[in-house]
Amino acid sequence: MTELANGAVQRVERQLELEREYVRLLYARLDQLREEKSAELDKVRRVDAGSNHQSRSERDAFATHYEDRLAQLNSVDNRLVFGRLDSSDDDGEHTRYIGRIGLATENHRRLMVDWRAREAAAFYQATGRHPMGVRRRRHLILDGRDVTAIEDDVLDPEMLDDDGVLQGEGALLAALNSKRTGRMTDIVSTIQAEQDRIIRAPLAGVHVVQGGPGTGKTAVALHRAAYLLYEHRERLRKSGVLIVGPSSSFLWYIDRVLPSLGETGVVMSSLADLYPGVHGVPERNRDVARIKAGLDMADVMQQAVRDRQKVPAKDQTLRADSYTVRLPRKLIRRARDKARATGKPHNEARATFVKIVLRELAETLGDDLNKRSGNSIDRSYLVEDLRQAPEIRKALNLCWLPLSPETLVRHLFAKRHYLDSAFRSYSRAERDLLQRDADAPLTVSDVPLLDEAAELLGDLEEAGVRLRTSEAERAKATENAEKALYNMHQSLEDVGVDGVVTAADLTAFNEESEHRMTAAEAAHADRTWAYGHVVVDEAQELTPMQWRVLMRRCPMKSFTVVGDIAQGGSASAASSWSAALDPFVQDRFELDELTVNYRTPAAIADAAVAVARAAGLEIPAPKAVRDGVPPILTVLPCTADPIEASAESTSDHDDALTRAVAEQTLEEIDAVEGGLVAVIAPEHRVHHLGTELSRLIPGKVGAGMRRVDNQVVVLSTWDAKGLEFDSVILVEPSEIVTEYDGVGSLYVAMTRPTQRLRVIGTGDLPAGMTPVS
Numbered sequence: 001m002t003e004l005a006n007g008a009v010q011r012v013e014r015q016l017e018l019e020r021e022y023v024r025l026l027y028a029r030l031d032q033l034r035e036e037k038s039a040e041l042d043k044v045r046r047v048d049a050g051s052n053h054q055s056r057s058e059r060d061a062f063a064t065h066y067e068d069r070l071a072q073l074n075s076v077d078n079r080l081v082f083g084r085l086d087s088s089d090d091d092g093e094h095t096r097y098i099g100r101i102g103l104a105t106e107n108h109r110r111l112m113v114d115w116r117a118r119e120a121a122a123f124y125q126a127t128g129r130h131p132m133g134v135r136r137r138r139h140l141i142l143d144g145r146d147v148t149a150i151e152d153d154v155l156d157p158e159m160l161d162d163d164g165v166l167q168g169e170g171a172l173l174a175a176l177n178s179k180r181t182g183r184m185t186d187i188v189s190t191i192q193a194e195q196d197r198i199i200r201a202p203l204a205g206v207h208v209v210q211g212g213p214g215t216g217k218t219a220v221a222l223h224r225a226a227y228l229l230y231e232h233r234e235r236l237r238k239s240g241v242l243i244v245g246p247s248s249s250f251l252w253y254i255d256r257v258l259p260s261l262g263e264t265g266v267v268m269s270s271l272a273d274l275y276p277g278v279h280g281v282p283e284r285n286r287d288v289a290r291i292k293a294g295l296d297m298a299d300v301m302q303q304a305v306r307d308r309q310k311v312p313a314k315d316q317t318l319r320a321d322s323y324t325v326r327l328p329r330k331l332i333r334r335a336r337d338k339a340r341a342t343g344k345p346h347n348e349a350r351a352t353f354v355k356i357v358l359r360e361l362a363e364t365l366g367d368d369l370n371k372r373s374g375n376s377i378d379r380s381y382l383v384e385d386l387r388q389a390p391e392i393r394k395a396l397n398l399c400w401l402p403l404s405p406e407t408l409v410r411h412l413f414a415k416r417h418y419l420d421s422a423f424r425s426y427s428r429a430e431r432d433l434l435q436r437d438a439d440a441p442l443t444v445s446d447v448p449l450l451d452e453a454a455e456l457l458g459d460l461e462e463a464g465v466r467l468r469t470s471e472a473e474r475a476k477a478t479e480n481a482e483k484a485l486y487n488m489h490q491s492l493e494d495v496g497v498d499g500v501v502t503a504a505d506l507t508a509f510n511e512e513s514e515h516r517m518t519a520a521e522a523a524h525a526d527r528t529w530a531y532g533h534v535v536v537d538e539a540q541e542l543t544p545m546q547w548r549v550l551m552r553r554c555p556m557k558s559f560t561v562v563g564d565i566a567q568g569g570s571a572s573a574a575s576s577w578s579a580a581l582d583p584f585v586q587d588r589f590e591l592d593e594l595t596v597n598y599r600t601p602a603a604i605a606d607a608a609v610a611v612a613r614a615a616g617l618e619i620p621a622p623k624a625v626r627d628g629v630p631p632i633l634t635v636l637p638c639t640a641d642p643i644e645a646s647a648e649s650t651s652d653h654d655d656a657l658t659r660a661v662a663e664q665t666l667e668e669i670d671a672v673e674g675g676l677v678a679v680i681a682p683e684h685r686v687h688h689l690g691t692e693l694s695r696l697i698p699g700k701v702g703a704g705m706r707r708v709d710n711q712v713v714v715l716s717t718w719d720a721k722g723l724e725f726d727s728v729i730l731v732e733p734s735e736i737v738t739e740y741d742g743v744g745s746l747y748v749a750m751t752r753p754t755q756r757l758r759v760i761g762t763g764d765l766p767a768g769m770t771p772v773s
C-alpha cells in the first residue's frame with residue numbers, strides 16, 4: 001500500500017472511531033430513556049384509581065401511553081441512527097445526526113434529529129446543485145450497535161450535472177441486495193430525493209403518486225403516513241390515518257414498516273374489509289364485479305330502499321283490541337310520501353311514516369266512536385292502543401320494515417322481484433347473473449353496496465330495533481375512546497410527553513367488556529369514523545364504488561393515492577387517474593411521478609415492458625437501479641398437449657406442468673440461497689400446484705394469501721400484487737392474460753422478482769414474450 005493510500009485508510013479509521021463513539025452515546029441515551037419510561041409505567045400502574053370509571057379510564061390511558069412510548073423506544077433499536085449532516089450558515093458550522101426518532105440529553109441538548117423533522121429534509125434532498133447549506137452528507141452503516149462503514153457525499157456546488165444521481169448509492173445498493181424476508185422493511189436511511197419530496201408534501205388535498213413497478217410507491221406511502229403523523233400530530237392524533245391495500249396478504253407484507261418507524265396507531269384495511277363486521281370473499285365472476293363497480297349502483301341501492309317502502313295492493317281492515325279500523329292505501333301512500341320528503345334515511349324516516357298513519361287512524365277511529373256513543377270521548381290513548389295492536393304493527397312493518405344493510409343487500413340479490421325492480425335498467429341476462437341465494441357469502445364487490453345501504457338506511461336503533469350485543473358494545477367502546485381521548489389530550493401536554501399518534505394514545509377502555517378496544521380498532525369498527533388522512537395503495541384497482549366509500553371515510557378529502565395505471569387487473573381498473581378521481585374531486589389533485597425502479601433488474605424489467613407494449617399499453621421504459629444481472633427469462637415448454645384448463649383437471653398436461661414447476665422450484669431454492677421463491681399461477685391452478693409442490697418439496701411450500709411466510713409460496717397474480725420475491729416462477733402466462741382480460745396482471749407478475757424470473761408455459765406465449773433458454 002502506498003503511503004498516500006495508507007494515510008487515507010487511517011483517516012477513515014479515525015472517522016469511523018469518532019462515529020462509533022457518538023453512536024454508543026446515542027444508544028446509551030436510548031437505554032436510559034427506556035429505563036425511565038419503564039419506571040414511570042410501573043408507577044402509573046400502581047396508582048389506585050378507586051372505583052370511579054373516569055379516573056380508572058384516565059389512569060389506564062396514561063399507562064397505555066407509557067406502554068406505547070416504551071414500545072416505540074424498543075422498536076427503533078435497529079439502525080437507530082443512519083445519517084449525519086455537516087452544514088454551514090450565517091450562524092456558523094452545524095452537525096446534525098439523523099435517526100429514527102429525536103433524542104436529546106436531560107438538559108435538552110439535541111443529540112439526534114427525527115428523520116421527519118424539517119431540519120432532516122436536507123439529508124434526503126440536498127444535491128450538489130441545491131446543497132441546502134449542506135457540505136457533507138454522511139451515511140452511517142450499522143451492524144447491531146456498531147458502525148461498520150461510513151459513506152460520504154461531498155456536496156460540491158460546482159458539480160451541476162447531478163440530477164438523478166442516487167444518494168448514498170452504497171447504502172442503497174446494500175439495502176436492495178439484501179435477501180427478501182417476506183416482509184417489507186423501512187427505507188428510512190436511503191430515501192431518495194424524488195421520494196422524499198412526496199413524503200413531505202402537505203397534508204391537505206389529494207396527492208396521486210404514479211410510478212412503474214418497484215419505484216417505491218408503497219414504501220413512500222408508508223413513510224408519508226409516518227411523516228404526516230409526526231408533522232400533524234395534533235390533528236391526526238384524534239382522527240387517525242387509514243391505509244387501504246388490495247388484499248390481506250399485502251397488508252401482512254407491509255405491516256411491520258410503520259411499527260419500525262415508531263407508529264402503531266394506523267388503521268389498515270383491505271378492500272374486502274372496509275365495511276365493519278364483513279369480510280368480502282373474492283367476486284369470481286368478472287361481469288358481476290363489473291356491474292357492481294359502477295357509480296350507478298348508488299341509484300340501484302336507492303331504488304332498492306324505495307322498494308322496501310311499500311303501499312299494499314288493497315285497503316285493509318284490521319283489528320285493534322275491540323275496535324275495527326280501516327287502513328286505506330291512500331293513507332299509506334300519503335304517509336310514505338311525507339316520510340320520504342323528510343330526506344331522512346329509511347330507518348329514521350320510518351318514525352314519521354308510523355306517526356302519520358297512527359295519527360290519522362286514531363282520528364278516524366275517534367270520530368267513529370264519537371258518532372256511535374253520541375258524545376266526545378278522550379282520544380289521547382287511541383294512538384298508543386293502535387300502536388300496540390299486533391295486526392296494525394304487522395301491517396305497518398309490511399309497508400316499512402326497519403332494515404339492516406346486510407338484510408337489504410342479501411334480499412336484493414336473492415328475491416327476484418327486488419332484483420328486477422332495482423336493476424330495471426339492466427338486461428334480463430345481467431339480472432340472471434346477479435341472482436344468488438340469500439345465504440351466499442358476501443363478496444368484495446358487495447362491500448361498497450353495504451356501505452351505500454348503511455347510508456340510505458341509517459341507524460337501526462332509530463327505528464326502535466335493539467342492536468346485537470357486540471355492535472352495542474362496539475358503539476359504547478367508541479364513545480369511551482372519545483371521552484378518554486379528550487381527557488388524556490388535556491393532560492399529556494402538561495407532563496411534556498412527546499407522544500406520537502399511536503393506537504394506545506387514542507385508546508379508551510371499556511371496563512365492562514372483556515376486550516379493551518384500541519381507538520384504532522374502534523375506528524375500524526365504526527363505519528362513520530372520519531379519518532384525518534387516507535392512504536390508498538394499488539389504487540389503480542379501485543372501482544368507482546370503492547372510491548365512493550373511501551371518500552366518505554375522509555370528508556376532508558386528504559388522500560395519498562399511489563398506484564400504477566399499467567398494472568390494473570380488476571374488472572374496473574382505472575384507465576387514468578383523472579377518470580378515477582373526476583367524480584369525486586374533479587381535477588383537484590396533485591400528480592407526482594416516481595421514475596426509478598429499485599426492485600427488478602433491468603433485463604427483467606425490459607422483458608415485462610416488452611410484453612406490456614406488445615399488448616398496446618403505453619408505458620415508459622423504467623430506469624432500473626440493478627443492472628448487473630444477466631437476462632434470465634427462460635421458457636420451458638411442456639411436452640404434453642395443452643388441454644382446456646379447469647379447476648378439477650389433473651390431466652397429463654397438468655402433471656407435466658407440475659413436474660416442470662417442481663424442478664424449477666428446486667433450482668430456484670438453490671439459486672437464491674435462502675431467499676424467497678414465488679410460483680405465480682393462474683388462480684384456478686393455485687390450489688393444485690400448492691398441494692403438489694408441498695408434497696414434492698416438504699416443509700417449504702405454502703399456497704395462497706396467508707402463506708407468504710414460507711420460503712416458497714404459490715400465489716395468484718391478484719395476491720402477488722405489491723409483493724416481491726428473490727425469484728419468481730411464472731406459470732402459464734397466456735392463461736393469466738385471459739384470466740384477467742388483459743396484460744396488466746401479467747405485467748404485475750413479471751415485475752415481482754428482485755433477482756430471477758422463470759416462465760413455464762405451454763402453447764402460445766403472450767405477444768412480446770421471447771423465450772430465452
Ligand SMILES: Nc1ncnc2c1ncn2[C@@H]1O[C@H](COP(=O)(O)OP(=O)(O)OP(=O)(O)O)[C@@H](O)[C@H]1O
Pocket residue numbers: 172175176185186187190191192195211212213214215216217218219220564598599721722723724751
Ligand atoms: N429509497 C429506497 N431505498 C431502499 N430501498 C428502496 C427504496 N425505494 C424503494 N426501495 C425498495 O424497492 C422495492 C420496491 O418498492 P415498493 O414495493 O414500494 O415499490 P412499488 O412502486 O410499490 O412497487 P409495485 O407497484 O411493483 O408493487 C422494495 O423492496 C423497497 O424497499
